Amino acid sequence: MVRLPEISWSDAKELFEETDVAILPVGSTEQHGPHNPLGTDHLVAEALSKNVGERANVAVLPVIPVGVSEHHRQFPGTLWVPPRIFRDYVKATALAVASHGIKKILIVNGHGGNTAALVEVAGELRREHGVFAAVMMAFPPAMMAMGSGHAGTGETSVNLYFHRQLVKMERAVDTKQKERLGPLEIKGFNSIGPAQFPWDTIDLTETGVLGPAGTVVESTKATEKLGKELMEPYIEAVAKFVEELKGADLGSLLSKPHK
Template identity: 40%
Template sequence: MQLAEATWTDVDDCDTDLALLPVGSTEQHGPHAPLGTDTVTATAVADAAADAYDGEVVVAPAIPVGVAEEHRQFTGTLWVSPDTFRSYVRETVQSLASHGFDRVVIVNGHGGNVDALKEVTGIVSRHDDAYAVAFTWFEAVGDHSGDMGHGGPLETAMLRYLAPETVHEDRIGEASAGASDGWGEWTSYVNLAHDSAEFTDNGVVGDPADGDADRGETLLTLAQESLVRLLETVATRDVTRPEHR
């Protein structure tokens, strides 16, 4: 059930304690892909899993702005502090839990959100009347995960499958030419770069030409299957907190 499309009476009749909360970002994805890429992909994975799950689950509206200051030099990027982001996510989960949807899987589409989501789901599960975990779709697509990059093959493939009209195909060559081969500038296992503009001319990491629509379909299927397995586990898990020992 899509919360944004349902009436309150519809939701009141919904017999489940499971919820999906998509979380994305509004940030640069090179000259060829839209700023909302991370929100589009996270929402699509959440919707696909909700459709495939054998049971009821509510899908909350996506949170479209995340922890993305690392892209601040690229026009149009929006960001909030990790503290603000964690608070917003936590209070959204609390509001879901107040209606009985107290087992929440956060479906994430942005790498910059990962650390904050790991922390906030721990806080929620330890201190609130809810249980929450975070699922990042591009970490759950098997061997494809190693090609993630940024505005690169995986995200471009997903967009070409989900929303091909949003991809500027005439700019793929430009995107590839200005891309970095990897994320960051590394010495002694330390990333010396704090902002993406330090190591990529146009914001792209990885070659978007390597991501076609067929690959996008495969990625969505893999992410959907992984998320459905997670939902099945969360639905039946004992989420009571252990006593002090």
Template identity: 30%
Template sequence: MLLHTAAWPEIEAYLKTSTGIIIPIGSTEQHGPNGLIGTDAICPEVIAREAGEDAGILVGPTFNVGVAQHHLGFPGSMTLRPTTMIAALNDWIDSLARHGFEKIYFLNGHGGNIATIGAAFAESYSNWSFDGEACPYELMQRNWWDLPGVMDVCRSLFPVGEGSHATASEVSVTYYAYPEHVKNVKMSPKIAPNGRFTDADDYRKTFPDGRIGSDPAQATPEKGATIVQAARKAVIQDVTAFFSR
């Protein structure tokens, strides 16, 4: 069940049987010449949605703009400052806790969010610690690619050219979700370079087409379906264990 397509009596009824929810969280940023700008939000969203449908788990709206300042050299990319994201996440958490949610599982799709999500959790727990009260909820963050077995599938599909940004696997997942938006683009070099970066200007100079170490021309909707199938099963197991502890 999706929170944003449910009516409030349905959520009230759900809370009588479960106090757990999945929140997909990602980013809105460039993903190379053939990658969708919403890739990092789309991937956890589609995986969470299918897991929720299979296992009867409530899935909240996607937190779809994250920490991505280094991508601002590419049109369409959007970002939050870490402090803004921490504040927004705490408002989301407080809203859900107000209604009685006790297990809030964030399925993340953007590596640049990891530290900030962790800081948001620390901020949230700190409020209870300073008040000398026990926190009534538990928070969890999981990157979809870190789910058991998922990277094994990705490596088997893309033994060469997976890369670390605009990867063949993440682009495949978005093509599975939106096959009408598959983009056939010639990219040179075939496999993008690797390296480090700082701000948006430095990123654009170092990686002019936006990719890092990847060859996403290999991406297909069919390969995306294989990845989502593996991730869906893994997230159900992970969430079920989290909700039950």
């Protein structure tokens, strides 16, 4: 048992005496197409963290379930907080953990929209507080490389692997993404001509299954088998990294003094 909400303070004391590493899962509560649960990003971050934490015997903190997701606002059920509140909350949580002697934190993030804020927080923790925080995605690079989009084949497959009972495959859809914002042509997610614009998901897709403008993003081909093939090697790789982090001297990881 390594999940902090499920153990007592005396168990936590033992765990913290063994290692100065903890895992902080972070995600979002936002639309993931008509077939995936709103909690996809935080449920996957939590599931990966639990698997890794058990293998490496390090504490897994309670998941932070609401993040920087305002771009999904038009879809029912999506929640968000402003980036500054998200940053403050994550930082305060990390400092609370650090007060117990846990000065190396692996932030497992399920939502790309959180990344900029998390890297900023990790920078402040390292430079100003003597806490080393590393930020990684809960979804494996192999899934990102598929380019199967938000709520597409890759992400849906990972959901099927971790919590099949929450996925309604009969509602999965393949969705042609829109190409125009008014009279202007959209490129990728966020470009119109030479400029960027603050896109919302609804600008590109009606179903919430999201990818680059003009492409067809599939979710109907998702399988539990693919989810397993994507996640099992990743769980191993992340557990190995946590072992390396456990062995690393904290001082050597922190920000260096001025020359």
